[in-house]
Amino acid sequence: MPTLTDVDIWPLLGLRISVSDVELSAVDDRTALDLGRLAASGIHGNALPFTTPWSRGSDVEVARNVYRHHSGLRTTLSPEAWSLEFAARLDHTLIGVQALEANDFATNRSAESMSWLGLQWQGRGIGTLLRIAVLTFAFEGLGAARVTTRAWSDNVASSAVSRKLGYVADGEASQDREGVPTVLRHYRLDRATWEARPAELRPHVLMEGLGPVRRWLGLD
Numbered sequence: 276m277p278t279l280t281d282v283d284i285w286p287l288l289g290l291r292i293s294v295s296d297v298e299l300s301a302v303d304d305r306t307a308l309d310l311g312r313l314a315a316s317g318i319h320g321n322a323l324p325f326t327t328p329w330s331r332g333s334d335v336e337v338a339r340n341v342y343r344h345h346s347g348l349r350t351t352l353s354p355e356a357w358s359l360e361f362a363a364r365l366d367h368t369l370i371g372v373q374a375l376e377a378n379d380f381a382t383n384r385s386a387e388s389m390s391w392l393g394l395q396w397q398g399r400g401i402g403t404l405l406r407i408a409v410l411t412f413a414f415e416g417l418g419a420a421r422v423t424t425r426a427w428s429d430n431v432a433s434s435a436v437s438r439k440l441g442y443v444a445d446g447e448a449s450q451d452r453e454g455v456p457t458v459l460r461h462y463r464l465d466r467a468t469w470e471a472r473p474a475e476l477r478p479h480v481l482m483e484g485l486g487p488v489r490r491w492l493g494l495d
Contacts, residue, residue: 286491289484297404299361306362307345311338317394354493370396373405384420411480421465428458441468
């Protein structure tokens with residue numbers, strides 16, 4: 276009887292998505308602990324960029340929130356509902372998370388992206404590279420028809436990346452953010468717009484280990 280490999284058991288462990296000097300890979304227990312430390316060191320200013328306040332609290336509380344979140348994802352992922360959160364590294368240094376999640380993806384071919392970076396790597400164009408990597412994975416790797424994202428109205432950097440990559444506004448609504456009504460903006464990017472993007476937004480993206488992930492998600 277053949278020995279089961281790590282990838283046989285958890286196909287995400289074999290997936291690598293790289294563009295330029297940035298790489299996305301699966302989050303294991305050790306990486307989840309390191310991401311917790313990174314988040315605890317600071318990932319935003321006073322304004323909360325997320326729709327849930329997981330980055331609030333003491334250093335230990337924030338780090339635990341991150342670790343528990345990533346540990347929990349492995350118990351809930353299924354072909355019908357999944358959240359794929361990748362550790363982002365720049366020249367092998369852990370810098371943040373880039374995620375893609377979906378419900379009933381095999382039917383509706385729609386997914387949503389989200390991300391966060393440590394403060395010291397923000398404002399350097401890295402967020403654009405990460406988004407290109409995950410959009411390539413979504414459209415070319417998984418066969419998405421559209422990818423959406425969201426950002427609070429004062430999250431200028433996130434909205435700028437979305438517009439740069441061709442997302443269009445897809446509505447907005449006022450929601451409670453830590454007791455303050457704040458506008459949450461929705462953006463949508465369809466396959467045709469993605470495929471028509473200009474040459475400067477077409478860096479080479481390498482995807483390794485895609486086949487086992489597609490089969491695991493029921494896409495083959």
